[in-house]
Amino acid sequence: MAKRGRRPIPTKLKIARGTLRKDRQRADEPDLPRGMPAMPERLAVDPIAVAQWHELSKALFDSGVLTTADGEALATLCEVHSAEQACLLELRATGPTIHTDLGGVKPNPAGSLYRSLAALKSNLLSEFGLTPSSRSKVGTSKDDTPKDDLEAFFTSHG
Numbered sequence: 660m661a662k663r664g665r666r667p668i669p670t671k672l673k674i675a676r677g678t679l680r681k682d683r684q685r686a687d688e689p690d691l692p693r694g695m696p697a698m699p700e701r702l703a704v705d706p707i708a709v710a711q712w713h714e715l716s717k718a719l720f721d722s723g724v725l726t727t728a729d730g731e732a733l734a735t736l737c738e739v740h741s742a743e744q745a746c747l748l749e750l751r752a753t754g755p756t757i758h759t760d761l762g763g764v765k766p767n768p769a770g771s772l773y774r775s776l777a778a779l780k781s782n783l784l785s786e787f788g789l790t791p792s793s794r795s796k797v798g799t800s801k802d803d804t805p806k807d808d809l810e811a812f813f814t815s816h817g
Contacts, residue, residue, distance in 0.1 A: 695720050696730030707744055708737040715789070724788055736783040743780055746773035 673679040695716060702708045715733060719725035725733075749769040756764050785793035 691726040743776040
């Protein structure tokens with residue numbers, strides 16, 4: 660059965676936005692460790708998905724968004740990217756229309772598949788904060804330790 664209403668916003672994201680209300684805070688929210696997940700074995704057969712995995716996992720890890728539990732979601736994003744690229748190559752090779760056996764012309768089925776894959780990819784990208792509009796909404800867990808003694812002094816004394 661599907662859940663109703665909006666998806667809940669993580670507590671860390673509410674803290675980053677400054678909208679956390681203690682009376683509405685969830686006590687059962689998991690706190691996952693930041694880290695690089697292992698690449699699922701199923702991606703190894705697809706070089707495009709593997710290349711996308713390495714590119715995105717590095718960018719997400721460097722930005723402080725990636726946790727060790729994000730492997731499956733990231734793998735799905737990489738697979739969708741690979742399928743989208745295959746559809747795009749098909750469209751470029753055959754064109755937006757194809758000829759039928761009876762001499763008619765119809766839209767290339769790869770076009771509608773490409774559009775649906777592009778929409779799915781866009782949704783997955785926004786889940787990770789990889790689109791311009793969603794980037795401002797995703798909280799990060801970067802290391803906030805001061806870089807030197809002077810910075811530590813000013814950080815602790817306001």
